[in-house]
Amino acid sequence: MAINELITLGIIGLAAGIIGGMTGLGGGAIVIPALVYFMGVSQHQAIGTNLFMMLPPIGVMATWSFYKAGHVNVKYAIVLMIAFVIGSYIASLFAVNIPEKMMKKIFGGFLIIVALKMILGK
Template sequence: MTTPYLLILLVIGLGAGVSSGIFGIGGGILIVPALMYWAKFSQHAAVGTSLAILLPPVGLAAVTEYYRSGNVDLKVAGIVAAGVLVGGWLGASIANQLNGHTLKLVFGLFVLLMGAYLTASAARAI
C-alpha cells in the first residue's frame, strides 16, 4: 500500500470519525462516497467496507463519551439495534441484487431527500 493511498484512507477515517462524533453520521454520508471517488471502490465494495469499518469503533469511543455525559438510552439503543440487525441484513440482500449504477442512483436520491428535509426543517425553525 503506497503512502498517498494510506493517507487518503486515514483522511477518510478522520473525517468520518469527527462527523460521527458531532452529527452521528459518517458511514453512508462520508465513507461510502470517499471510498468510491478517492479510493476507486465500487458502490457495493464501498458499502460493505464502510459497514466493516464502523462495526468496532462506533461501539467504543463515541458511544462511551456520550454515555459518560448521560446521553445514551441503552434500552432504546438495544431495541433499535435489533431492528438495525435485521434491517442491515435485509438492506444488504436487496443492495446485492441491484447493479452498481442503480445502487448509486438510489443512494444519491436518499442523500438529496435527507438534505432537503433537514434544510427545510431547520429553515422553519429560524
C-alpha cells in the same frame, strides 16, 4: 498499499470520525462517497468496507463517551439495535444483487432527501 492511498484513506477516516462524532451522522454518508470517488472502488465495495470499518469505533469509542455523558437512552438503543440488525441483514440480501449504477442512484437520492429535510426543516 501505496503511501498516497494510505494518506487518502487516513484523511477520509479522520473526516468521517470528526463529522460523525460531532453530528451523530453515520460515517457512511462521508466514507461511502469518498471511497467511490477518491479511491475508485465500486459502490458495493464501498458499502461493505464502510460497514466493516464502523464496527469497532461506533460500538466502543463514540458510544462510551455519549453513555458517560448521559446521552444514551439504553431502552431505545436496544430496540433500535435489534431492529437494525434484522433490517440490515434483509437489506444486504437484496443490495448485493442491485446493479452498480442503481446503487449509486439510490444512495445519492437518499443523501439528497436527508439533506433537504435538514436544511428546510424546523
